Amino acid sequence: MKINSPLEAYKYLPATNCGKCGEQTCMAFAAHLIDRSMKLTDCTPLLEEKFKKKFKELDKLLEPEIREIEIGVGEKIAKIGGDDVLYRHKLTFFNQTKFAYDVWDTMDEEELVERVNYIQNFKKFYVGNFLTVDMIAIRSVSDDPERFASTVKKVLETTELPVILCSFNHNVLKAGLELAKDRNPLLYAANKNNWKEVAELALKYDVPVTLFAPDDLDLLKSMAKTFAEMGTEKLVLDPGTFPTGKQLKQTFTNFTKVRRAGIDGDREIAYPIMAVPFTAWMAHDDPVSASYWETVVASVLTVKYGDIMILHSTEPYAMLPELHIRDTIYTDPRKPVTVDPGMYKVGSPDKDSPVLVTTNFALTYYTVESDIASNKIDCYLWAIDTDGIGVEAAVAGGQLTAAKVKKGIDESGFDLKKDTSHNTIVLPGLAARLQGDVEDETGASVLIGPADSGRIPGWMEKNWPPQKK
Template sequence: MAEKVKSPAEVMKLLPQEDCGECGSDSCFEFALKLVERTTELERCPKLKKAATKKIKKMLAPPMAEITFGSGDKMLKTGGEEVMCREELAFFGKTILAYDVWDTMSEERLVERVQNITGMSFVRFKETFTVDAIAIRSVSGDPMKFKDVVKKVSDITDLPLILCSLDPKVLKAGAKVLKGKKPLLYAATKDNWEKVLDIAKEFETAVAIFSPDDLDMLGSIAATFQREGIGDLILDPGTFCEPESITQTLSNFSLLRRACVKANIPELSYPVMAVPAVASMSFKSKKAAAHYENYLANIFVTKGINLMILHFPEIWEFMPIVYLREGIFKHPKLESAIDPDLYAFNEPDADSPLMVTANYTLTYGIVSGDLDRYRVKCWLLVIDTNALSVDTAVGSGDFCAENIVEHMEEFDVESKVNHRVLIIPRVAAEILPELREELPDWKVVLGPKDSSEIATFLTDEWKNLVAE
């Protein structure tokens, strides 16, 4: 089958063609272009009729199915990929990160581990990152034991759960406990698929299909589930842990992606998953296993894998995987930009200092890092400089007086502060005269050259600046 062509002109034909700008784009064509690039949502056009909405959704549907599991606020969604490489457009089905527990753990250890996994988090650019799901492995093979552990885990955490066993009796015991919570069953295989299919139908679960190094079998089982109305499927072609087998593992992932986005083979057009946790079974040394798991996980994230089960819930392992994931799954068109806004640091009030900077991710990252590190209580106006740093944006004209004033008005800065002092970066000194002209009621001053000096600068200068 040919690759599906998504043309902005074709989408444009179905839009209201009023160029009213209510969707945030200047014209219907610009909106169509953004829809194709997936940088806006169809719902932003309030004038679109139902029939046209349906047609556009069908036209824009990604070749890879989007699947969900879990329920309520914590429901997870992944898949929806369109391309082989993220450079062609973007990856969308952000890797879901799950850590495992197992049913032979002592109750005390189980509770502690579930609490650790659920509570593991860190903050990056004001966004808090946490683990996405917990995988419960049946090691005992005992359905009753598994049931008890699933109950215990679901009482402690609200994270979506993955039930892991190849024995349908065990899976059914766990699925019963989670009725209505849509767990992911791991896994249907060539030997158990009929019984797993029955469980998936009865309890309306998502299903992982596991067929190590046999993509034909993977597709054949998926086709059967598809025919029987189970659409939330994820494919696991096996994670081969030994260093010499990694190529095979990666090659299987690439073949599956190609079968989906290039050949549009429906039964292989599902998200894929990997289990770096297998490293924990392949190394005698716990430390070596943890390092190898981390190595595998980072490789898989770069391939755009949609779900991973991990074994070592350590923050040193979790952070780099998340950092990499956030970079890989960020739309290339948006990756260098922070949303313009008036950002509050450390609970500022109306007397707190006001500063301005550019919306380049790195600039914002460094400045916000220094403000957080030194506990600076302030307002930071981030203006749209087309993702250029301050000095570059001064040169290009994006960090200019007019743009700063426009953003001050847009975010109603005057109502947030009692004083009229605006601090601009020292590297933007050349716009100072013009900005003072544009803001005659404000005292516009140069801040320090480096954001690491902001705390000292404010300690030394702020009182005088507001008093003068």
């Protein structure tokens, strides 16, 4: 955005402190506009006719540097771009990189439907939510419009996920578009040979389009400028993803250059960037090596500025790290690292339920909590104040000690002797070395739980209730 202090935004607001946005003052609202945690339309008075000019001006100033593009429709709509910074700690990155996994028009129908279903149903539980993937990229291998159309048809019948129509042949793209036009698909791609025809399609059907100029940023910028001039800014830029050697280094350079230019204010190139780690399959014959390298390239380009990518491997050892590195980079760094220390009830614990110790590092806490809750175990979960450091590191660094455990217990007001029938604490397996000390400090008996909370159910079967001494 073009402004960076609440004062600058405040000038355009009604300054009535009416509170309709939910904030006490217009200045507080202005601060939320600057950190992008609220939208300008949340200020309803500003939508009135008399403020129209100010609304428009401020809206323009608040526009993100990188344009935001929408692909698909309805609930599964995918937004890409919209970033304002080069480093996540400067604000946060917006709109996670979108992962499209490919299908192709020479697949037989059964195989096609199975693959699309696998992609759309893939999920991984993580800190209270499921991580999922976003899109289907449909590749024309046959170069036959009819064949492509029938594949597109089948995909659209099978999934609500947004689609990318991939061909350099505009007749093939047109055949796909005819069927997919109501689903706002992304076209892939216009290049230096077909751009006129593809531009016509993008304009006629009013859909977003990818511009492909492998390792030629001048051409890429020319195409973006030309398309904008012709009437569409729904553009995605693909500077080419070369999978190996010096070409991969150059790919990395191109991605960082394009994004820096965009954030620095060059509007002509300030669009979301497309990566195609798929090309790793052109460099490796063995499927495990190809999948590994594809994941590696995808991870690098997720960290450095890829906003959307086309991938091939649907092996869990590709998809799981891809989902997690994306989550890593796009997690809002402003969100708290810790949960409040103290005693939490999971399920409906009673006197016979176990008392489990963990740290107040949010990730650790939520992981343990979801493992327990999803296995329907009733227990007390004790978040010890370790300054937001996980168990293993806190034991090594002295933030999780017997004294800290004792302090945590004392401060929570929970009385192990009165409130439980067993006077027992279960320490995480990674804190096993504290067992003796904790026994000495607290006078309770101490059991050592598993090193990973995913194994708590099995551990409970063997170790709970504790044997009477």
